[in-house]
Amino acid sequence: MVSSSDTSSGLSSPTPPRAARYELITLGDELLLGLTANSHLTFIGAALGRRGVILGRNVTITDEADAIAAQFRESWARSDVIITTGGLGPTCDDRTREVIAGVLGQELVFEESIREAIEARFARMGRKMTENNLKQAYRFSRGEVLPNANGTAPGLWVEQDGKVLVMLPGPPNELHPMFTEQVLPKLAALGLVAAKEAYVQVRTAGIGESALEMRLQPLLAPFGDALSIAFCAHQGQVDMRLSSPSGALDEAALDELAQKCAGALGDDFLCFGHDSLAKVCADLLRAGEHTLAVAETATGGLLANSFTDIAGASKFFAGGCVCYSNESKMQLLDVPEDILMQHGAVSAENAVAMAAGVAERLGADYGLAVTGFAGPCGGTKENPVGTIFLALYTPEGVWSRRLSQSGPRSSVKQRAVNGALDWLRRELVRAKRGGTRAPFGGGDTATRHAPGG
């Protein structure tokens, strides 16, 4: 690593993470115009969070010089660690280095070792370095260089006024390894992040945010300010993250509390960490050496796709059918024509015939079917848009359920998939545990059907 000899730090290095205020400045009109998602916030926020630090603020601004100067001045005044992304490219509109050096009262100095690295990179690609790339060979006079193995612009590291400035290149494939391999260890050495990851996430399914909070209140409230609780709801699932920014609760205490929460949640508990509903189902299927086949109308492939997103899905996933036409239901799944005539495609009876049909056709132990009206057109008075019928074929019988969803088509589809996955999960958990079926919440019930529909 290239490092200057006259770095003036002014930072001590205690062991637990100090309560430092972190701020991320993401630069670029493409972010403000919604042309590119702000993946830097997601990546850096998550990486810091796993090290016991909650990023205090993220500001996205245009890469116009005055805006950068004003924002940086403000951020430098109020925060302890400022991370910038972008604006380090070779073109004339990348002025971030110059502007920030000006605010900090530093000179930019030409660093021969950077020029060599950039030239070597161009040579490896069989291309010649253009003159404007030399712009990237400047560092702060009192600062260090973070070498970039995946691009031309190195990162820059400055310690000044008891604060840290980290400037990172914009392309994710350059930023990610630089942050993980260079920035986090340097922050940890200064005691500004934990030396290892420090939080626990409790993931739930089938329970709303407010019900979850009320259910766990007796377990969580006694910890007061020692405990930080963050809820995050997404498409019918709620995650709860427990941490202790003050360090009052250590890793073992957080783990113990998370275990208690999981116990109190019963089957509404999905997992610790980040596994998806489909992944949890996949693990249960693999553990039980079961196979699954799916049949869908309204969700149109999204259910199958949630399983096939999992690497190695062929171990448990036999396949799926997307049956939009009645013809396809009869041809692919042997749904009897009189069921379609008598009950229609959006019915418990058809869902049951689809689930049984696909499981039997593909020789799978479990069959999961979804039919319904995803909208915005379609629907009847009895079964309006958003009505979903699920059916689950198991070694012990076949059941159906009815759900009502609302919202745009994509949301109805995703929620119907989540509802189907959660039902399968609960059934697999019950089968593994033995015992009777627990009733569903909110008046939702499953109907048992005779074999053969």
Add this chain to the structure above:
Amino acid sequence: MVSSSDTSSGLSSPTPPRAARYELITLGDELLLGLTANSHLTFIGAALGRRGVILGRNVTITDEADAIAAQFRESWARSDVIITTGGLGPTCDDRTREVIAGVLGQELVFEESIREAIEARFARMGRKMTENNLKQAYRFSRGEVLPNANGTAPGLWVEQDGKVLVMLPGPPNELHPMFTEQVLPKLAALGLVAAKEAYVQVRTAGIGESALEMRLQPLLAPFGDALSIAFCAHQGQVDMRLSSPSGALDEAALDELAQKCAGALGDDFLCFGHDSLAKVCADLLRAGEHTLAVAETATGGLLANSFTDIAGASKFFAGGCVCYSNESKMQLLDVPEDILMQHGAVSAENAVAMAAGVAERLGADYGLAVTGFAGPCGGTKENPVGTIFLALYTPEGVWSRRLSQSGPRSSVKQRAVNGALDWLRRELVRAKRGGTRAPFGGGDTATRHAPGG
């Protein structure tokens, strides 16, 4: 819409968009912790951009009361339109309403109509409203309510001190329709955004960003600074957005230029605007009164899903099969066992048998099949991870193609789907136009197969 009678506006309503400073405050630890991508910035930034406004700044902060107060005070002082997202939920960590009302010197008043809407929503779902939901029934004393058809928390609208505050709920399925259907029209009525979209987007497929730029250079260069050109590449597709921030080119001139670009692009031109590849295929299929069936292994439902995301897909989409096991390929698609034995599942021969099988089974005019290794496991020396075979069954014969993709599993899947869709699109365009098949770029060729594989 619920609206209070004593709204004090202080805003005039000129016709063209005023040069207003827009600021977006996105609230939530889940954003700062990287648990959720900041899709609000992407959505709102893009929506404003299409109405001639560049969002000036986005600040993401924790939903802790002091942080919200400090940030809101700062933003209110410097900007004209402040949009907040999140923090309107029912749990104790959702304090945004109270804090911002405090800064603005407003009271929060209980709004009976909101309580009724929330109760009705719970009743429809067959659940009982919990007490903490009542928190969401408060509005600003001098402000309006933006009803929420898709969730419990309504949006809030305040005009004060010649500025506008818009508070939106966090879940995207609630925020998106509220922003499009309620907020944009209200902003347009105040002259704060253009009354309609003020740019033209040329969407392409199957051509890279630099090739696109070089191809169109002769058409675009003459306009100099009068024309603003933004490129946006996503999963093998490139969009080009033309606008004239100075107003030097009017709508008719931009349209004319876009038409010329489309002409120069030939079959690489996809559409004007935002239609997806699948949507363009769907329109071509509907126009020709054709039907389509799909069969997939590696893409695992994602291909079917791209069609079933389109409302009214049942008009042209017969259905699809996701065939992970050899058993399912034989059972559902009549793939002959000796093809699987001789060539393997990842082969042109199997793709052809799948495309023909699904089209014949479902009585569709076109059959589109994808097979391959999505990774990270699998693959052979001859066909490594990322190898994709496509087959297209048409009224005139059946063809296969081989693609090589790289990247993570999700990216290989999406690019394979896009490759399949773009092939279908080119074939449908050619069939409509008549004439011979144009060669694919980059040495990519389609192989014709005899009927029956």
